[in-house]
Amino acid sequence: MFEITGKKELAPHIKWIEVKAPHVARAAKAGQFVVLRLHDRGERIPLTLFRWDKEKGTIELVFQEVGKTTYELGTYNVGDKIRDIVGPLGMPTHVENFGTAVIVSGGVGAPIGYAVTKALKEAGNYVITIAGFRSKEFVILEDEFKKVSDELLITTDDGSYVRKGFTTDVLKELIDSGKKIDFVFTVGPVIMMKIVADITKKYGIKTYASLNPIMVDGTGMCGACRVTVGGEIKFACVDGPDFDAHQVDFDELMMRLTEYRDEEKIALEKYLKEVQ
Amino acid sequence: MPKQIRKKRIKVPEQDPEARIHNFNEVALGYTFELAIEEASRCLQCPQNFAPCIKGCPVDVNIPGFIRKILERDIKGALEIIQETNSLPGITGRVCPQEEQCEMNCVMGKLGDKINIGKLERFVADYARKQGIMSEIKMAPKNGKKVAIVGSGPAGLTAAADLVKMGYEVTIYEALHEPGGVLVYGIPEFRLPKEIVRYEVKYLQMLGVKFETNAVIGKTKTLYELLDEYDAVFLGTGAGTPKFLNLPGVNLKGIYSANEFLTRINLMKAFKFPEYDTPIKKGKRLAVIGAGNVAMDAARSALRVGYEEVYIVYRRTREFMTAREEEIAHAEEEGVKFMFLVSPTGFIGDENGHVRVLKLIMNELGEPDESGRRRPRPIPGTEFGLEVDAVVFAIGQKPNKVLYQEVPELKVTKWGTLVVDDKYRTTMKGVFAGGDAVRGEATVVLAMGDGKKAAKAIDEYIKTGEWPAKIKPQNF
Numbered sequence: 091m092f093e094i095t096g097k098k099e100l101a102p103h104i105k106w107i108e109v110k111a112p113h114v115a116r117a118a119k120a121g122q123f124v125v126l127r128l129h130d131r132g133e134r135i136p137l138t139l140f141r142w143d144k145e146k147g148t149i150e151l152v153f154q155e156v157g158k159t160t161y162e163l164g165t166y167n168v169g170d171k172i173r174d175i176v177g178p179l180g181m182p183t184h185v186e187n188f189g190t191a192v193i194v195s196g197g198v199g200a201p202i203g204y205a206v207t208k209a210l211k212e213a214g215n216y217v218i219t220i221a222g223f224r225s226k227e228f229v230i231l232e233d234e235f236k237k238v239s240d241e242l243l244i245t246t247d248d249g250s251y252v253r254k255g256f257t258t259d260v261l262k263e264l265i266d267s268g269k270k271i272d273f274v275f276t277v278g279p280v281i282m283m284k285i286v287a288d289i290t291k292k293y294g295i296k297t298y299a300s301l302n303p304i305m306v307d308g309t310g311m312c313g314a315c316r317v318t319v320g321g322e323i324k325f326a327c328v329d330g331p332d333f334d335a336h337q338v339d340f341d342e343l344m345m346r347l348t349e350y351r352d353e354e355k356i357a358l359e360k361y362l363k364e365v366q
Numbered sequence: 367m368p369k370q371i372r373k374k375r376i377k378v379p380e381q382d383p384e385a386r387i388h389n390f391n392e393v394a395l396g397y398t399f400e401l402a403i404e405e406a407s408r409c410l411q412c413p414q415n416f417a418p419c420i421k422g423c424p425v426d427v428n429i430p431g432f433i434r435k436i437l438e439r440d441i442k443g444a445l446e447i448i449q450e451t452n453s454l455p456g457i458t459g460r461v462c463p464q465e466e467q468c469e470m471n472c473v474m475g476k477l478g479d480k481i482n483i484g485k486l487e488r489f490v491a492d493y494a495r496k497q498g499i500m501s502e503i504k505m506a507p508k509n510g511k512k513v514a515i516v517g518s519g520p521a522g523l524t525a526a527a528d529l530v531k532m533g534y535e536v537t538i539y540e541a542l543h544e545p546g547g548v549l550v551y552g553i554p555e556f557r558l559p560k561e562i563v564r565y566e567v568k569y570l571q572m573l574g575v576k577f578e579t580n581a582v583i584g585k586t587k588t589l590y591e592l593l594d595e596y597d598a599v600f601l602g603t604g605a606g607t608p609k610f611l612n613l614p615g616v617n618l619k620g621i622y623s624a625n626e627f628l629t630r631i632n633l634m635k636a637f638k639f640p641e642y643d644t645p646i647k648k649g650k651r652l653a654v655i656g657a658g659n660v661a662m663d664a665a666r667s668a669l670r671v672g673y674e675e676v677y678i679v680y681r682r683t684r685e686f687m688t689a690r691e692e693e694i695a696h697a698e699e700e701g702v703k704f705m706f707l708v709s710p711t712g713f714i715g716d717e718n719g720h721v722r723v724l725k726l727i728m729n730e731l732g733e734p735d736e737s738g739r740r741r742p743r744p745i746p747g748t749e750f751g752l753e754v755d756a757v758v759f760a761i762g763q764k765p766n767k768v769l770y771q772e773v774p775e776l777k778v779t780k781w782g783t784l785v786v787d788d789k790y791r792t793t794m795k796g797v798f799a800g801g802d803a804v805r806g807e808a809t810v811v812l813a814m815g816d817g818k819k820a821a822k823a824i825d826e827y828i829k830t831g832e833w834p835a836k837i838k839p840q841n842f
Contacts, residue, residue: 113586127543133634133643134543159643174543176580306634306644309541309582310766311551311606312626316617323610323617328768342617345719349619353645360640 091171092126095148100230103155104198105164106140112147114139114177120209121183121202121300121332124149125308127174128162135159136305136327139178140201149175152201152230158357165365179308180331183298187214188273192264193239194257194286196222196278200231202300203277208238210275216240218264218271222257222278226250258285271295276335280347284340291336299335301326303343304350318342373478376405378485383699387669390555390637393696394460394485399439402489406436409481410473418471419483424815425452425524429468429483436486444490446501453527453570454520454814456495456562459488461553462811463690495565503573506533511828514539514596516583516769519547520810521602521801523566524817525824526575532825536574537596539581544633547604548802549810551633552625554663556670557693560632584769589776589797598796598824601784602817605763605802611655615713620647620721624656624664624760637671646671649755653677653724655710656760657687658807662694664758665702676702677752681709681729681742705752707731709744713757723751765803777837781806787837789823790816795833798824805842 096108141150195203219239244252276286277300290297303315310328320337379395419429435444464484472480515522518540546563608623630636634644652673657680707729714723729742770776777785777793784799800816
């Protein structure tokens, strides 16, 4: 059992929790994730690692309430316990001093975007972070990003904060301005990562994307998370979650993510009815 | 008066096929006390030093010995004899391929039906469990040495049981949230109730074995860290990575590995969705590619979650199927349909990306391959489509590389299995391995046999400190 030691609402339906999980905190690296199960009847869901503290033995997670399990997790308070947390899982993001690195982060990709930004900064890169959100009220982790980025470019879809536009618009402008970019890391909605990959491919900029397919065990056992990369079948949970974005079949990933849409709806509606 | 020989096996009561495809309860109901005694009375009681059945058992159970105890109505005595060499009788009694092992050698086979050794073993375990009968366990005094076991499947559980009895402090690391490995995620409830696995795990806990779930060695802790903490490490990590055929459309929705399909159902209880949170897709027609035990498990599980028509699609002919006869018979009784001499060539999806057609081609059998089985050859121009709502790949698994991908000292074969010698020593000092991690894909009882032999070798290593300069690979 893993106790929740901190909780905050960052934006509507986006929550931050800190959990006592020393076995994960001691080994965690940027780009990795955990799989958790709330209780004996719970499903196993992957959540990316935002921050961790080896000394305190805690990990921090940021999640959006979208399905039954995340809604239920959102009701857990400080002192409540999560039944199972396993991790850290997946390959850590490959970090080296590329020179100038750009992180393109969309929505709730922000926690992993932050972790990777911090790691790239610590490796000596000049780090430019492009963080996009739906609107002002959904902007999260701005202060955190600021601390670990040389430049932070925030954008909102509706222009209610800083500027209007998608992250991909900002990326294009940055490239067009003649800035030399050595490495791009992208995490967020699949469609955004796909467009990022399309843009950087034209310019031959090495780009990695952190993928978020459906997972069950998260340890390479089931293949639910399989993605096509360079024509080969890869398991995102153990071969990824980061892959060369220019090789990823994003359309297939988008399609596979909808597999349980009906069931997700049934489960969420049943849950919301029960708690009302 | 000479002993009367009863040629016919005492039938094991089973759930009716019509009823059982609507539930996950166990199919074979097992012998009652009276039936067990009747079946036990058929045993010719070969002497222990000769009994061919014992020679066929990978964990050397004294079979005539425990059968005699059943006849004497001494179930505790029977259990004690079994548990001298086999810590998991409730499991082996259900899932061992007895027909290829102990029962294959049974002398009664020359006179009539062979003794139903598996079901008698199961009877002893079940009766003891229900009556709260425990065997007197001989535990050596604690020796202060520590052994880590990675993986809580049959190999790991067996090694742990033997080592803890020898006086070692044993910790089992398990990646999933529940111990048991393939016994809980793979083998369905109707073949091996999870209550049995939990009972055996509790028994080990009672002996003092510690379980650390949610621990992925290679991620949560490295093998190097384990070697610092423990005097020896046993890897029983199984063959957990599913194989797919990279055919056009293989990643369409509705196409699963048997591992995913079975894990959702067995471990996550998706058949009880939405009472349980994990979903499983339902539909009318499902095809399973493959014809081993896992394929049968997947096909029979599919019927139970509500698929109306379930096909086993196999590239060879019936006689080459690798599943146990009992499993094939059960699948047939339940209405699973078999298509032989066909191979998949691709999948066609609908506008939502969900599989709708499994494309197949007909085969003929050619020359025998390295396994001695005749190799299927596709016949040009015979392609056809089978309309489906779901497809399950049950074409085998390979070892999961998560643990050793960053341990260059551990040598693996070209099949991804760990290299070990005849004492189950890997190429890394202090590290032993057994079960599917070294065999590829085998059976529960062979994994248990490995766990036993490895436990003995671990004991020897810790006592002597001896490790060979070169590991001479054992062939499986």
